[in-house]
Amino acid sequence: MQTEILSQAATQARGLAIDAIHACSSGHLGLPLGCAEIGAVLYGAGGLRYNPAAPKWLNRDRFVLSAGHGSMFLYSWLHIAGYDLSLDEVKNFRQLGSETPGHPEFGDTVGVEATTGPLGQGIGNAVGYALSAKRAAAKFNTAEHTIFDQHVFALHGDGCLQEGVAKEAIAFAGHNKLDNLILIYDSNDVTLDAMADRTQSEDAAAYFTSQGFDTVIIDGHDFAAIEGAIAQAKGNDNGKPKVIIAKTTIGKGIAEVEGTSAGHGEGGAKFAASARKGLGLPEETFYVSDAVRAHFAAVAQAGASAYKEWEAVFAAWSAANPALASELKGEVPSDLIEQIPEFEAGTKAATRASGGTIMQAVAKAVPNLISGSADLYGSTKNYIKDGGDFGPENFDGRNIWFGIREHGMGAICNGIAYDGIFKASGATFLVFADYMRGSIRLASLAKLPVTYIFTHDSVGVGEDGPTHQPVETVSGLRVIPNLDVIRPADAEETAGAFAAAMERADGPTALILTRQNIPAQDSLSISARRQGVLNGGYIAKKESGDLKLILMATGSELQHAMGAAEQLGEGVRVVSLPCFERFERQSDEYIESVLPSNCTARVAVEAGVSSTWGKYVGFTGKTVCIDRFGISAPGDTVMAQLGMTADNVAAVAKELL
Numbered sequence: 001m002q003t004e005i006l007s008q009a010a011t012q013a014r015g016l017a018i019d020a021i022h023a024c025s026s027g028h029l030g031l032p033l034g035c036a037e038i039g040a041v042l043y044g045a046g047g048l049r050y051n052p053a054a055p056k057w058l059n060r061d062r063f064v065l066s067a068g069h070g071s072m073f074l075y076s077w078l079h080i081a082g083y084d085l086s087l088d089e090v091k092n093f094r095q096l097g098s099e100t101p102g103h104p105e106f107g108d109t110v111g112v113e114a115t116t117g118p119l120g121q122g123i124g125n126a127v128g129y130a131l132s133a134k135r136a137a138a139k140f141n142t143a144e145h146t147i148f149d150q151h152v153f154a155l156h157g158d159g160c161l162q163e164g165v166a167k168e169a170i171a172f173a174g175h176n177k178l179d180n181l182i183l184i185y186d187s188n189d190v191t192l193d194a195m196a197d198r199t200q201s202e203d204a205a206a207y208f209t210s211q212g213f214d215t216v217i218i219d220g221h222d223f224a225a226i227e228g229a230i231a232q233a234k235g236n237d238n239g240k241p242k243v244i245i246a247k248t249t250i251g252k253g254i255a256e257v258e259g260t261s262a263g264h265g266e267g268g269a270k271f272a273a274s275a276r277k278g279l280g281l282p283e284e285t286f287y288v289s290d291a292v293r294a295h296f297a298a299v300a301q302a303g304a305s306a307y308k309e310w311e312a313v314f315a316a317w318s319a320a321n322p323a324l325a326s327e328l329k330g331e332v333p334s335d336l337i338e339q340i341p342e343f344e345a346g347t348k349a350a351t352r353a354s355g356g357t358i359m360q361a362v363a364k365a366v367p368n369l370i371s372g373s374a375d376l377y378g379s380t381k382n383y384i385k386d387g388g389d390f391g392p393e394n395f396d397g398r399n400i401w402f403g404i405r406e407h408g409m410g411a412i413c414n415g416i417a418y419d420g421i422f423k424a425s426g427a428t429f430l431v432f433a434d435y436m437r438g439s440i441r442l443a444s445l446a447k448l449p450v451t452y453i454f455t456h457d458s459v460g461v462g463e464d465g466p467t468h469q470p471v472e473t474v475s476g477l478r479v480i481p482n483l484d485v486i487r488p489a490d491a492e493e494t495a496g497a498f499a500a501a502m503e504r505a506d507g508p509t510a511l512i513l514t515r516q517n518i519p520a521q522d523s524l525s526i527s528a529r530r531q532g533v534l535n536g537g538y539i540a541k542k543e544s545g546d547l548k549l550i551l552m553a554t555g556s557e558l559q560h561a562m563g564a565a566e567q568l569g570e571g572v573r574v575v576s577l578p579c580f581e582r583f584e585r586q587s588d589e590y591i592e593s594v595l596p597s598n599c600t601a602r603v604a605v606e607a608g609v610s611s612t613w614g615k616y617v618g619f620t621g622k623t624v625c626i627d628r629f630g631i632s633a634p635g636d637t638v639m640a641q642l643g644m645t646a647d648n649v650a651a652v653a654k655e656l657l
Contacts, residue, residue: 003223005295006044009080010036011279012288014253016079017072019285020093020100022272027094027102029257030250030264031070034220035155035186038246039073041226042153043081044299049150051303052082055110059150059310062129062419064114066122066156066166067186068103073155075100078111080288082300085110091286106418106446114418115446118438119156120163121411123183126154127169128415128424130181130241131390131400135370136421138395140324145317147310150180151234157186158196161204165438168408173241174212175403177392181241182233183213186220188250192264208243220246239392253279330368330421337499337530339365343491347520351513351555352455354491356381358498363387363398366423366502370416371453372400373427374409379515380427380455406432410439417448423502427453430512431470433477443508444482450508451501457487458607459626459642460516460556462635469630469638475612477510478580486579487512487606488533489540489558490520493578496533500582516635518556521576532576536583537594541565541574549653550595552577552616553605556644557624561605563646568653573599580612601656607644622656624649 017032041047042063049061065074072093078085085099092098099109103117113129116122130152137148160166173181185204189196208215214236218225226246233242251263254275262268268275281287318325333339340361343354363369363384370390377383377399387398402409409426416424426436433440433454443450459469477485486501486509488494494513501509521529524540532538541562548571553561558576565572575594577583583591595602595616602621604613610625617623624643631638639645 002295005291006037006040006223008289009044009292009295010040011281012292013039013076013080014279015276015281015287016076016090018254018269018272018275020072020090021266022269023091024094025269026266027072028069028265029254029268030188030190031067031157031186032073032076033252033254033258034188034248034250035070035073035246036252037221037223038155038184038226039077041223041230043077044296045223045227047227047230048153049303049306050081051307052084052300053304054307055083057307057310059148061150062113062126062152064122064126064129064152064154065104065116066126066154066160067119068116068122071100071102071104074104074112075109078109080292081296083111087286114415115442118442119159120161120166121438121442123154123156123160123166124169124408124411124439125415125418126152126181126183127173127178128412129419130173130178131176131412132416132419132421133180134178134395135390140328142317142321144320145313147314147317151182152180153182153184155184155186157188158191158200161185162200165407165411168405169411170208170211172402172405172408172412176390177212177239178241179237179239182230183241183243185243185245186248187245188248190250190259190261190264192261194261204245212240214238214240214242215245217245217247220248221252327367328421330423332502333365336362336365336502337496337534340495340499342526343520345520345522347491348517349491350515350517351488351491351494352379352381352515354494355453355498355511355513358495360385362498362502368421369423369425369502370398370400371425371427372402372409372413374402374406374432375404376428379429380453382425382427382453402426406435407439410436410443413450414439414443414446414448417443417450418446423449423451425451425453427455429456429468430454430473431456431468433470433473433510440477440483440508440510441480444480447482447506448508449505452508452510453513454510455513456515457512457555458514459630459638460514460607460635462516462638463632465632466629471607471626471628471630472609474512474606474608478612482507484509484579484581485512486510486533486582487555488578489553489555489576490518490529492520492526492529493533493576496530497578499530500534500579512555514556516556519559521558521562533578534582535586535590536579536581537575537577539573539594540576543571543573545570547571547573547596547599549573549601549603549657550575550599551603551605551649551653554578555606557605557607560644560646560649564649564653567646567650568657572653577616603649603653603656605649607639607642622652624652
């Protein structure tokens with residue numbers, strides 16, 4: 001190991017962080033300065049397998065900065081390592097339109113493997129990456145060709161470990177023996193407000209060991225110790241994930257704040273001049289020496305050579321295994337919706353049960369789909385039959401047993417989606433969606449095609465009572481930008497919903513399914529219902545005569561809108577709006593054809609809060625919704641008690657007529 005050049009690189013990486021944060025008076029210096037030696041070994045001494053010229057190399061090692069506030073650590077090393085991240089972009093840290101935003105954002109910056117910032121999420125994402133890598137190796141490697149054998153790293157601090165999502169993901173990784181996962185714990189004994197002992201007294205080594213991890217404690221500023229720990233972790237496929245607890249000094253290099261909570265953020269930036277002098281940096285800011293650039297160019301060349309060798313193996317594998325090579329492309333059939341069998345007329349079933357049937361057809365047509373549940377397969381009905389269970393005895397399994405870990409499930413599904421090899425889906429009761437809301441929000445922000453299967457969707461849950469009756473949750477999900485929320489009204493609409501989720505590539509989809517049986521809308525053709533969901537909304541019942549009133553509904557309440565229309569007679573249109581988001585992506589002409597603007601007499605019907613219906617009912621319309629918590633009683637009784645009946649819908653509509 002060339003300690004001298006690595007030491008220079010670490011110093012210059014510290015300088016880049018100081019200069020960037022000083023320039024904008026915003027950012028977090030603590031981690032970039034405290035972990036500089038770790039970055040030097042990862043990117044400059046064989047810690048990571050990467051090729052800057054092929055940043056999406058399938059068999060690269062993945063590095064996730066879970067402590068995303070320390071983004072200048074990542075930007076500095078990506079720039080020094082030769083990724084397409086210019087020095088000008090480093091100088092534009094946190095500026096409008098730059099490739100160096102305040103926290104790393106997937107898709108905005110080359111080399112960023114995950115959108116991180118909310119603490120703990122990156123650990124869950126790394127576990128998802130590790131799961132994906134294990135399954136890819138089991139699925140695609142052959143006796144003759146190894147195309148997947150990568151490792152997954154996540155750098156995190158005390159803040160990440162204090163968040164529950166991290167603990168859920170760590171438990172999952174240890175239980176499933178993801179020995180390709182390497183966590184690096186920046187253990188500096190400091191949190192933002194105070195020294196860490198103010199809020200924690202956990203024995204981290206004992207904790208990780210208890211979770212099934214190989215654990216080692218090192219000096220995080222000792223190049224040889226860092227290199228040795230990483231090499232040992234990468235070379236030991238013993239069924240245990242690894243954690244390297246690196247004891248570091250936060251803000252190292254700024255004497256006025258290092259080792260204190262003041263070193264966490266930008267507090268040390270005002271000492272930039274004295275820090276640069278103390279580090280031995282020249283007066284020139286944003287300085288990287290020719291010697292350091294030459295060293296990392298050589299590292300990049302070695303990575304390019306390794307990539308070229310892998311490409312030859314991949315080409316030979318592809319030629320020898322055309323079926324596997326085709327499957328690896330992960331394409332969703334253009335006729336997927338036609339591959340889902342039609343349901344018999346008169347089918348009266350819970351949409352969770354219909355979804356379970358549909359899942360089998362979708363899983364057959366989309367072989368890269370994997371499906372998990374938070375200990376609720378028996379209720380969410382999304383188990384892939386004959387798919388096998390993912391685990392150390394069968395990493396090729398398609399069913400993931402997450403345990404009662406909804407937040408961890410969300411973060412892990414995001415990691416799988418970031419990797420892009422498999423289509424991730426996870427299921428739980430709708431009321432528990434709030435436990436994974438942070439992960440859903442990040443999936444929406446990062447445009448990840450994750451599918452959420454949320455069952456037991458309303459007060460129709462019944463006897464379990466208001467704690468399990470999610471009256472507000474559908475509206476709460478609808479307000480997340482870029483999340484498609486689909487609440488189908490019968491089995492055929494459910495088929496359209498699954499097809500919509502599978503075909504979507506630029507964001508997540510939440511499928512909202514019932515526990516209780518609901519009737520089929522057989523007055524409509526199968527194609528009308530399925531295509532109607534793909535469009536987000538459609539006319540379920542055309543008015544006879546002149547249009548006087550529009551009844552709008554989703555899910556189990558469409559039946560009541562249809563029943564009310566029969567009572568009301570001529571001039572009444574019924575519109576099914578299973579997905580607001582898809583509907584609003586349609587052309588103005590289509591939207592106007594379904595909801596003509598000149599008809600302002602409108603009623604919305606949904607067994608949930610009314611808050612997101614305002615844009616459709618306007619100031620003169622009405623809602624038949626549930627703006628209160630539920631009741632513990634049989635589901636049908638609760639629905640009737642809270643006004644979810646055709647008679648009540650008709651009575652409210654008559655007030656407008």
